[in-house]
Amino acid sequence: MAGKYPMFSYLTQLIHRFHSKPVQTVALAGLVTIIAAVLLASLVSWLRRRNQDRPETWAGLLVASIGNVLKVLIGLGLLVIMCMYLDFQSDEFARQRGGTSQRNYESVMTIWGRPHVQRELTCKLTYETVKYYDKDGMEIDANKLQATTQPVGFRKQTIQHVVPGNPIISANHTFDIAANYREKGGAFYPGFDVDASFTYKFVSFADRDLEADFNFPLPKRQGLVDQIEVTLDGKPLKQKLLISETSIRWRMPVKSGVAHDLAISYHSRGLNDIRFEPGAGREMGKYRLTMICRDIEKDRINYPVGCMTPTDLTQNTVKDADGKDIPVTTLTWSLEKAVTRLGMGFILPKKTQPGYYVARVLAAAPWGLTLLLAVVIATFLATGEKLRGLPIAVIAGGYMLYYLLMAHVGDYWPGLTGGMIIAGLVLMAIEATFLLVWCRRFQAISALALLGVFCLAYPLIRISDYEGLLLTSLYVALFAWIIALLIASHSQRRNDPDES
Numbered sequence: 277m278a279g280k281y282p283m284f285s286y287l288t289q290l291i292h293r294f295h296s297k298p299v300q301t302v303a304l305a306g307l308v309t310i311i312a313a314v315l316l317a318s319l320v321s322w323l324r325r326r327n328q329d330r331p332e333t334w335a336g337l338l339v340a341s342i343g344n345v346l347k348v349l350i351g352l353g354l355l356v357i358m359c360m361y362l363d364f365q366s367d368e369f370a371r372q373r374g375g376t377s378q379r380n381y382e383s384v385m386t387i388w389g390r391p392h393v394q395r396e397l398t399c400k401l402t403y404e405t406v407k408y409y410d411k412d413g414m415e416i417d418a419n420k421l422q423a424t425t426q427p428v429g430f431r432k433q434t435i436q437h438v439v440p441g442n443p444i445i446s447a448n449h450t451f452d453i454a455a456n457y458r459e460k461g462g463a464f465y466p467g468f469d470v471d472a473s474f475t476y477k478f479v480s481f482a483d484r485d486l487e488a489d490f491n492f493p494l495p496k497r498q499g500l501v502d503q504i505e506v507t508l509d510g511k512p513l514k515q516k517l518l519i520s521e522t523s524i525r526w527r528m529p530v531k532s533g534v535a536h537d538l539a540i541s542y543h544s545r546g547l548n549d550i551r552f553e554p555g556a557g558r559e560m561g562k563y564r565l566t567m568i569c570r571d572i573e574k575d576r577i578n579y580p581v582g583c584m585t586p587t588d589l590t591q592n593t594v595k596d597a598d599g600k601d602i603p604v605t606t607l608t609w610s611l612e613k614a615v616t617r618l619g620m621g622f623i624l625p626k627k628t629q630p631g632y633y634v635a636r637v638l639a640a641a642p643w644g645l646t647l648l649l650a651v652v653i654a655t656f657l658a659t660g661e662k663l664r665g666l667p668i669a670v671i672a673g674g675y676m677l678y679y680l681l682m683a684h685v686g687d688y689w690p691g692l693t694g695g696m697i698i699a700g701l702v703l704m705a706i707e708a709t710f711l712l713v714w715c716r717r718f719q720a721i722s723a724l725a726l727l728g729v730f731c732l733a734y735p736l737i738r739i740s741d742y743e744g745l746l747l748t749s750l751y752v753a754l755f756a757w758i759i760a761l762l763i764a765s766h767s768q769r770r771n772d773p774d775e776s
Contacts (some may be wrong), residue, residue: 310352311345351665353660355649358676359642366638369631369683380460385547388458388467389500392546396447396554399478401439401486439486443478443530451552454570457627466624469545479535486532492524492540504545504716509536549580551621563611565620570594571602576625584609584618633692633739634683640738641679648675648730651754652723658761660721671723672711678703678731682693692735700731 450473456469480486494501506513506524518525524540550563567586569577574591588608593601609620629635652671657662678699686695707727711720729750737746
């Protein structure tokens with residue numbers, strides 16, 4: 277129902293929000309205040325007419341008051357409908373062009389890859405012994421068994437022993453990461469490609485030749501891991517690799533005291549973040565991990581929960597295949613004789629979505645419409661212009677059409693600024709033609725100037741990094757404008773005897 281009838285879904289959500297007691301209280305208080313102001317204005321006007329020897333009955337006051345209240349309620353109803361429609365268009369635009377969704381995120385994970393989690397290689401040094409048992413379960417000495425000439429019934433059992441300790445004495449890993457944002461449903465999701473290489477130096481510390489069992493975990497639940505390569509001392513590994521969905525395993529003999537260099541590498545891809553977990557509480561000797569993040573700025577780096585900050589963070593610039601300069605941020609974790617329960621990694625920065633700024637501007641449009649009409653009405657009243665419904669409706673309608681036209685035009689080639697210019701030229705020409713004919717020159721120009729402020733300056737303020745400061749400055753400027761008009765109007769009445 278929600279996908280097929282988005283307007284119905286929007287109204288359902290709006291009604292649900294209106295059931296909130298604070299929202300009801302604020303709405304009722306605002307409505308009562310407006311009605312009280314209208315009734316007070318009707319009473320003041322009625323008293324002025326009586327003082328001018330134009331007696332009017334209480335019935336006239338009652339009829340005028342009811343009429344004024346009805347006009348205001350109709351105007352408020354139209355304003356609410358316009359604001360609701362702008363708010364609905366904002367939600368639809370953000371859903372279709374300006375934001376991500378959990379459903380699309382999960383779809384991208386099935387196609388591209390998941391958050392990349394790599395765990396550390398483990399190595400166990402083992403040796404085997406053979407035990408012999410008679411039919412009663414008693415152990416038989418192997419030498420005696422070989423020396424006897426009589427047939428003896430026995431049972432043979434091979435026992436594997438694990439030598440305690442970690443034969444890996446140093447590790448040096450590198451993740452070469454290139455941002456590769458994936459598009460789904462009109463939005464971009466933070467994908468990446470990674471070339472991972474792991475280098476180890478290990479040595480058998482026992483006083484006898486042993487077998488080493490290696491287990492290298494592959495990234496958890498990853499959709500694609502390819503170009504897998506394992507080398508020992510610079511040569512391909514002779515032993516057969518047992519590759520499964522979760523790990524690479526092999527077994528090889530090692531001689532006592534002989535050091536080897538082991539290298540493992542692969543290519544993969546993932547989404548959102550990449551992290552390496554060395555193992556909880558595991559002692560690490562010489563340990564180094566480097567993440568090379570291509571086309572990612574240093575100040576946009578962030579870290580997943582449970583990951584330590586790098587010991588070194590640098591940024592430089594390189595040229596890509598097209599000769600364009602791109603930033604390369606290098607994160608380095610260098611540890612020595614350390615024990616940690618923390619991982620190492622970073623979160624890929626989110627990309628600004630297509631239509632993101634347009635969606636933000638649309639979201640601010642309902643409040644801008646309310647503020648614009650309030651200032652225009654205050655301007656008309658302060659300058660003695662009679663309030664008429666048609667000019668106010670034309671200003672409100674022009675404002676709403678401007679934002680809708682700007683959003684849909686700006687979503688394509690011109691961008692937000694281009695959409696604002698094109699929509700502004702069209703709507704301002706129509707508004708100027710009407711207001712200059714219908715209103716007095718000063719009031720018409722004032723209304724057009726205010727409309728220009730809310731169509732050009734106001735959207736830029738709402739998407740600015742200094743939104744709070746600029747918005748407060750705008751409120752102060754509008755308040756000063758109204759005060760200046762009231763002072764000018766009062767001075768004119770004092771200086772004009774006819775007005776007195």
